[in-house]
Amino acid sequence: MKPQRMLSARGRAALRAAGVAALAAVFALLVFAPLGSAAAGDAQPQVTLSPGALTFPDRPVGTRSEAQAVTLTNTGDAPLTISTFRLNGPDAGDFGLGAICPVNPDQLQPGASCTIYVSFTPDSPGAKSATLAIGDDAPSSPQTVELSGFGNAASGGTPAATVSPGTMGFGDEIVDVRSNAQAVTVTNSGTAPLTISTFRLTGPDAVDFAQGADCPVSPDALPAGSSCTIYVSFDPDSGGLKSANLVIGDDAPGGAQTVALNGRGSLGAAEANVSPGALAFSDRMVGTTSEAQAVTLRNTGAEPLAIFTFRLNGADAADFAQGADCPVSPDALPAGASCTIYVSFTPHSGGLKSASLVIGDSAPSSPQSVLLSGRGLSAPVVSLAPGALTFRSQTVGTASPTQSISLSNTGGGPLVVDSFQIGGPGAADFTQTNNCPASLNAGASCSVAVTFTPGAEGPRNATLTLNDNADDSPQAVSLFGAGVASGTYFAEDFESGSLAQWNLLSSADSTITLDSTVAHSGAASVRVTNGSGDQASRLYADLAGGGHSQTYTHFCFNISTGHTEGIEIANGRAITDEYPLGIRRWVITYNPVTKGLEGYFFNEALDRLDLYAASGQVTTGEWHCAELYLDEQVAGRAELWLDGVSVGSVTGDLGTPSPYDRVYLWNQPAAGSVWFDDVKVASTPTGS
Ligand SMILES: [Ca+2]
Numbered sequence: 001m002k003p004q005r006m007l008s009a010r011g012r013a014a015l016r017a018a019g020v021a022a023l024a025a026v027f028a029l030l031v032f033a034p035l036g037s038a039a040a041g042d043a044q045p046q047v048t049l050s051p052g053a054l055t056f057p058d059r060p061v062g063t064r065s066e067a068q069a070v071t072l073t074n075t076g077d078a079p080l081t082i083s084t085f086r087l088n089g090p091d092a093g094d095f096g097l098g099a100i101c102p103v104n105p106d107q108l109q110p111g112a113s114c115t116i117y118v119s120f121t122p123d124s125p126g127a128k129s130a131t132l133a134i135g136d137d138a139p140s141s142p143q144t145v146e147l148s149g150f151g152n153a154a155s156g157g158t159p160a161a162t163v164s165p166g167t168m169g170f171g172d173e174i175v176d177v178r179s180n181a182q183a184v185t186v187t188n189s190g191t192a193p194l195t196i197s198t199f200r201l202t203g204p205d206a207v208d209f210a211q212g213a214d215c216p217v218s219p220d221a222l223p224a225g226s227s228c229t230i231y232v233s234f235d236p237d238s239g240g241l242k243s244a245n246l247v248i249g250d251d252a253p254g255g256a257q258t259v260a261l262n263g264r265g266s267l268g269a270a271e272a273n274v275s276p277g278a279l280a281f282s283d284r285m286v287g288t289t290s291e292a293q294a295v296t297l298r299n300t301g302a303e304p305l306a307i308f309t310f311r312l313n314g315a316d317a318a319d320f321a322q323g324a325d326c327p328v329s330p331d332a333l334p335a336g337a338s339c340t341i342y343v344s345f346t347p348h349s350g351g352l353k354s355a356s357l358v359i360g361d362s363a364p365s366s367p368q369s370v371l372l373s374g375r376g377l378s379a380p381v382v383s384l385a386p387g388a389l390t391f392r393s394q395t396v397g398t399a400s401p402t403q404s405i406s407l408s409n410t411g412g413g414p415l416v417v418d419s420f421q422i423g424g425p426g427a428a429d430f431t432q433t434n435n436c437p438a439s440l441n442a443g444a445s446c447s448v449a450v451t452f453t454p455g456a457e458g459p460r461n462a463t464l465t466l467n468d469n470a471d472d473s474p475q476a477v478s479l480f481g482a483g484v485a486s487g488t489y490f491a492e493d494f495e496s497g498s499l500a501q502w503n504l505l506s507s508a509d510s511t512i513t514l515d516s517t518v519a520h521s522g523a524a525s526v527r528v529t530n531g532s533g534d535q536a537s538r539l540y541a542d543l544a545g546g547g548h549s550q551t552y553t554h555f556c557f558n559i560s561t562g563h564t565e566g567i568e569i570a571n572g573r574a575i576t577d578e579y580p581l582g583i584r585r586w587v588i589t590y591n592p593v594t595k596g597l598e599g600y601f602f603n604e605a606l607d608r609l610d611l612y613a614a615s616g617q618v619t620t621g622e623w624h625c626a627e628l629y630l631d632e633q634v635a636g637r638a639e640l641w642l643d644g645v646s647v648g649s650v651t652g653d654l655g656t657p658s659p660y661d662r663v664y665l666w667n668q669p670a671a672g673s674v675w676f677d678d679v680k681v682a683s684t685p686t687g688s
Contacts, residue, residue: 043077045076045079045080045108045137046075049145056147058150059149060151060192062123064119064223064226065149068118069118072115072143075111081104082101082102082103085101085132085133087131089129098117099114118145122150127149130147159188159251160190160194161248164184164187166258168246169262173265174265175268185227186227186230188224188225193224197217197218199211199213201246205236206244208237209232209233210232215230238265239266239302241265245259266302271299271300271305272299272359272365273298274295274296274369276370277369277371279357280374281375283377285347290374292344293342293343297333298336305335305362307328309359315354319353323341324342326339332362345372348376350376354373377413377414378411379470380413382407382410382466382470387478390480391452391480392541392543396483399453400451400481402449404450405464405477406447407436407445407466409443413442414439416439418467419466419467421465422463425462426461429452430481458482460481460483463478464479488681488682489548489682494522495524499514506536506537508535510535512539513526518558519677526676528665536669537666538666538668540664541663542575542661543663547574547659550631551630551683552627552683553570554679554686557569557675559590563672567592568588570626574661574662583658585630586628591612594612595615596618597614601630603632603634603654603656604655609638611648611650612648614640624643625642625686628641630660632656633655634654637654638654
């Protein structure tokens with residue numbers, strides 16, 4: 001059995017509870033007996049104590065000495081298990097002990113040391129002696145240290161009390177807020193115990209201070225040479241200077257000790273209240289100054305408010321200005337008083353503006369800010385979309401569907417439109433109505449509806465002009481349409497000097513140009529040139545009145561020499577909801593092998609009829625005119641004429657609810673040019 005097993009469970013628990021600083025009273029519960037020795041030849045612990053005896057200086061009865069230390073070292077070669085520390089002998093009660101040593105079941109390792117402290121408090125006059133005994137599992141257990149001292153009769157000593165500091169200042173403290181505690185030390189610097197009877201707070205403001213002490217009070221006493229502490233705090237219940245005394249009543253000669261206490265009750269800091277917290281200015285024209293708006297600054301605190309600065313901060317600070325009738329430091333705004341700061345707004349450019357009015361002062365919440373905002377109105381800006389209107393060909397004397405122009409004011413200020421005017425040679429052919437207000441706000445839009453009612457055949461040009469207060473007034477939208485005779489759906493002889501009837505599109509190395517040196521009739525034609533292979537250009541125009549089931553489509557063409565590839569030169573498409581870019585109803589292609597034309601015709605189901613015609617009759621470098629009759633019915637028919645002579649026809653199902661309504665001229669895909677002239681789509685044949 002190992003030695004430490006001899007301790008009862010209760011004993012071990014008691015040791016643990018006592019910790020390393022066990023008291024003799026606890027050890028009294030334990031069985032004190034040498035522990036078993038290890039067998040001969042085994043490693044053993046060995047205890048060495050230093051010093052072997054303690055002698056305490058003479059001291060007054062009832063006073064405690066400084067502790068003296070005994071060092072316990074395990075000089076053996078096995079761990080030491082310590083079970084008890086005890087004070088034995090007739091005067092054991094005059095000594096006290098504590099230890100910082102491991103106790104069972106902890107162990108002191110070989111070579112390690114720990115410390116036992118012993119103090120001396122004579123409770124009666126005369127010589128005193130006792131023995132410190134240590135119980136452990138070393139062969140020499142128990143080891144002992146002899147203790148001795150001498151108690152002097154109490155009648156010979158005198159207590160002496162000193163306090164430090166003698167004055168305590170707490171400074172400013174807000175009313176009803178308790179300060180941190182400050183400490184007063186009471187020291188018994190005499191040779192007899194000091195008996196303290198009272199701690200009192202006296203004086204007119206005693207109620208504003210509080211004390212607590214960890215000092216012994218009668219019948220306990222503060223031993224000679226000892227100190228204790230009194231804590232004082234300050235909790236003013238009103239404003240102003242406060243003073244009181246802490247009085248310590250005790251049995252030291254000379255009477256009570258006094259500590260002077262002072263502090264100041266504060267009603268709290270100044271507080272700045274700014275109202276309103278934000279100023280919003282109405283929109284105004286650039287360069288004009290608003291009426292001033294007021295900001296009220298009120299001191300809602302208890303002390304005067306010192307105001308140091310008024311500043312305008314932020315990206316648009318320069319667009320605002322401030323002035324104040326407030327006192328500035330070293331003057332102050334009294335508690336409860338208010339003053340006014342005025343802010344005005346002068347936008348220097350268009351757009352939203354924001355800045356902050358910042359007030360720097362002595363309030364804890366400083367700086368205060370007021371958000372400033374406004375909008376500078378610059379000149380209005382007119383935006384028109386589209387910038388031009390092109391109408392499809394329209395029968396003379398009939399009104400087209402309307403087309404709309406969106407008018408937006410993208411500027412910073414309201415747009416006042418004085419008039420919408422239509423001018424130019426075709427002014428009488430166009431009319432407008434609009435829903436625009438007298439003043440169109442910045443960011444707002446309205447629309448202008450234009451109708452084309454040609455009074456004569458041919459291209460009609462006009463201009464819609466806006467007169468308004470925008471910088472670039474007047475603005476213009478060009479208007480174009482072509483008048484056609486009844487029964488004519490489209491006509492173009494390229495003599496007007498404009499391609500305005502057409503929508504043009506070319507690939508990178510392809511061009512569409514009016515050519516006033518080559519013509520089938522008159523002086524000009526249009527030339528479509530591919531600068532290289534795999535290029536294309538096309539022109540298209542919409543037919544008056546939309547699609548028509550029976551049409552004669554006439555066009556003259558001149559194919560430049562040298563073509564060796566088939567080229568598509570014309571087609572017609574229907575524009576439908578299903579095919580918004582158009583679906584082909586007919587195609588005319590030049591075949592360079594046969595030097596003839598090929599026609600392809602499609603019905604609603606895209607079934608195709610083919611026509612191969614005029615073989616050997618198309619000569620490059622010369623003008624030819626083709627005319628195609630198309631009857632887009634279930635019992636349909638297509639017939640082609642070349643230069644006034646019928647060259648072939650096909651019959652079959654060409655039925656569709658959407659006959660062709662857009663005519664195309666093409667040159668694709670071979671390099672070279674094709675000229676076109678005298679294009680006409682009508683209900684009756686041109687015949688040439
Ligand atoms: Ca011509």
